[in-house]
Amino acid sequence: MLYLARMDVTFPADLSAERIAELQAAEKEYSQALQHDGRFAGIWRVVGEYANYSLFDVASNDELHQILSGFPMYAYMKVKVTPLAKHPNSIR
Numbered sequence: 001m002l003y004l005a006r007m008d009v010t011f012p013a014d015l016s017a018e019r020i021a022e023l024q025a026a027e028k029e030y031s032q033a034l035q036h037d038g039r040f041a042g043i044w045r046v047v048g049e050y051a052n053y054s055l056f057d058v059a060s061n062d063e064l065h066q067i068l069s070g071f072p073m074y075a076y077m078k079v080k081v082t083p084l085a086k087h088p089n090s091i092r
């Protein structure tokens with residue numbers, strides 16, 4: 001099942017630069033492991049915003065929730081998920 005997720009990141013003003021750098025490094029490791037195993041099919045930056053659009057290919061809503069809530073920066077992200085179905089005009 002395919003899902004498009006938009007993630008908007010907001011760090012509290014009192015979070016230190018060191019803690020933010022740690023979270024970003026952990027996020028990169030977690031994110032790239034999921035991309036290598038194929039469940040995280042792509043990620044794009046939203047131009048001009050600390051936000052991304054991400055494509056997930058997973059078996060269930062529960063699996064997607066487990067993945068999203070496992071992101072090290074999850075506490076600082078607002079996530080909006082759109083489930084995707086096959087378009088009748090698609091050639092793929």
Ligand SMILES: O=C(O)CC1=CCC(=O)O1
Pocket residue numbers: 007009027028031032043050051052071073
């Ligand atoms: O958009 C970001 O930088 C936050 C993020 C979520 C998943 C990821 O790889 O980065």
